[in-house]
Amino acid sequence: MSFSWAKHYEPKSDLTKWLDERLPLPRLVYGAIGGGYPVPRNLNYFWNFGVLAGIALVIQIVTGIIMAMHYAPNALVAFDSTEHIMRDVNWGWMLRYAHANGASFFFIVVYIHIFRGLYFSSYKAPREMIWLLGLVIFLLMMATAFMGYVLPWGQMSFWGAKVITGLFGAIPLVGEPIQQWLLGGYAPDNAALNRFFSLHYLLPFVIAGVVILHIWALHIPGSSNPTGVEVKSESDTVPFHPYYTAKDGFGLGVFLILFCAVLFFAPNMLGHPDNYIPANPLSTPAHIVPEWYFWPFYAILRAFTFDFFIVPAKLLGVLAMFASILLLFFLPWLDRSPVRSGNYRPLFRTFFIVLVIDVLILGYLGGAPAEEPYVMLSQLASAYYFAHFLIILPIISKIEKPKPLPFSITEAVLGKDSHGTAGGPALQPAE
């Protein structure tokens, strides 16, 4: 773990020496996010988003725990207890708006983090495990966010829960029993609300556990960097503290400014008005849509309109929606290019930009009503999404001629490196 030139923790006071011999917690922190963790010196601002995601998780857990002291997970009073938080609990409105918008900002940050990983191929050897654990976190986040949205027991809560658990109903033969088992009934009601609350409280701590594994796995090979060239010598790195603690501090400030601007001045911008109407099983909303961060996947789900022989369109949509996330688990083995960074892969870069636009279009279409021409457009956009990862990416990693890589991070930054120069054996990126 870590590089030979990494500094070691030296306890100075008697207390820290005593502690270090019994429970070396300061040593662990020093090596993880302190002066003992050497990090490439050339990280750009996209590398701020991992830390920001961690902070977003903490914001969610803190605001959520306090709200759970006032919220009542019972179908009769859940809506009113949410309004009680908004109206009567001291600073309750701030907690709830921070929690609701905090979920949105958590997803914004995580999406940027994921796309950074895609562009700089952070999933490639030796960092596959970091990528896989990150995807597990993403799946857990989606489950947590979905169940959290049900808790205020508004119209979108109820109908969202009905539609999403209805996806399991598309499974042949066992689908309906599974749906009833998940909900504890034929439709979302008190049983569903109670278990969703229980799991919504549990899963963030599971996420925190997987985050620890994610960071642990990161510290084995160390952070990647915008050139994609592995660290070769001490001049390629700087200690995490104070260099990246300072940079992350500044990044956190910018994040909080944007977050608070929305929280205090447009707190309902990202929500749906229907969720301020109490849940009513007898009145279906005109357009049932999930929260914005699920829209790309919702568009893929709804893009399948024709049965494939005996496979019903609904089941195809469900399979495709799950496949759209699961395929990311195979990415380290689909993209075979030895070059990591998109900066040195002109063809890859072009298709990556198309992918970003494609996902944004999918997001827009997922929020649009299920009518033409939106359905046709989401069929095209979904087709590209699958083709990009499963067909285009493996092909371009084979046929593309990458640009020459710098010998080292130091050379990329300073223009020269006393250890060697570009064009030498360094063209072989570290595997």
Added chain:
Amino acid sequence: MIRIGAFLVGLFFSGWLLVSFGVGAAAYISEPPQPTAEHEFHLHPKKLALSSDGPMGKFDRQQLQRGFQVYKEVCSACHSMRLVAFRNLSELGYTEDEVKAIAANWPAQTPSIDPATGEATTRKPLPSDYIPSPHANETAARAANNNALPPDLSLITKARHGGAAYVYSLLTGYQDPPAELAKKFPDSMPGPGLNYNPYFANLNIAMANPLGSDGIVTYSDGTNATREQMAKDVAAFLVWTAEPTLEKRHQTGWAVLIFLIIATGLGYMAYRNVWAGVKH
């Protein structure tokens, strides 16, 4: 192996999507979807400027009191306001005695239990009570309103696209159905008990025009109670009922933002200072 499998899966999903697109597009061209009455006649809310708008927004207490008067004298005959208690009205600038009087003189009564017999009864509301509903329950509300349920208004400006502007547009949007509607979409003409209003989602609303003429309330502050004015005032009042903490939110927001901008500025300088001399 993985790549061959991925290729086949990708080919299947993308291929079937493209086939579906082709079939859908052919149908779209041969039989373009017919525009519905809602597509052609539904209108987006009119512009409405309230003092509570924007990051600096504050309530106009005088206007909120006028809006409350409109709610009390017009809307409350059918619409409940179950999340607002009489005591909350002191935030509109009413004194304690005024709040007591408003509660005691409220047209609807608060459900209660007779202390002598234990039977269900009603009593005059107290300031600590929530505003009582004009109807005992949903069945009673529907029975009194031609089977339509008047929605609770506490959260209405947060529960509709367009918010206060929607409420204002709806209240001032009643008109005769256009002749073209009768010609093109005879089925979308208002049926018995329904009224044409292009700001309502399906154009036909069960609520009769509640602000039918000017001057149906008499404002104590001398403001001319035109239909426009009453609609504007009650929309402003409903912004308050939906979010009584709005002013505190705006004030807190500025304090937090100013702190964060200064802290982030210092953070940026610290970052530049730490990295000075390290090229990256």
